Amino acid sequence: MLAGISPLTLRHVFITHQHSDHNADFGSLILLAWASGLRTRVDLWGPPPLERMTQLFFEMNAYDINTRIADEGRAPLRPLVNAHDLTEAGLVMQDENVKVTAALVAHPPVAPAFAFRFDGQDRSIVISGDTARSDALLKLAAGADVLVHEAVFAPALDRLVASVPNASTLKKHLVDSHTVVEDCARVAQAAGVKTLVLSHLIPADDPAVTEQMWLDAARAHFNGRIILGKDLLEI
Ligand SMILES: [Zn+2]
Structure with a gap:
């Protein structure tokens, strides 16, 4: 769980926006950490209705929680x-380890949607969340060591949506609410970040879009280090 990090050390959770591929299992994370022995405070940060979602999650799992309190x-x-x-x-x-700052980004129709900047003792990392090309993100990322930016490979979109019945509306969402990889690189360049990590790739699993194609598309607009994100990647 948590890529080798003990769930007992869980302290803060940050949610950029309320889309299921970004918030699913935030409650399960806490519940399973607690079932593994977590006894310390956890703070959750994210757009509304996070407080209500948390309350409802506890109600949904009241049987298990109450059983474990009484029985264990x-x-x-x-x-x-x-x-x-x-x-x-x-x-x-x-706190003594990190300062976290948020910017409002554009991810219609989901609002608010945030990008987060983490300034730690040894480096600064910015996470775009899901966003269309964003000047607010550019400003937040100014001078950061690492920018993790969601990315779309536009030439592959028609192939991606071809197989679904809602193709035209899905494509419109992908174009209006996300950032093409060339713009990710432009934002990284303008912000002066050292490393750009392409993440949340759309499409993620098209064999016709190779790793080199992603990197080349970004390289044309960014002079720093470029990394194609993968699950459990450490940098
Ligand atoms: Zn989203």
């Missing part, structure tokens, strides 16, 4: 978890 002697889970609805850009939280 676990500390109550609910008091450990603090959900925070985020509605504005700016400082999210800061």
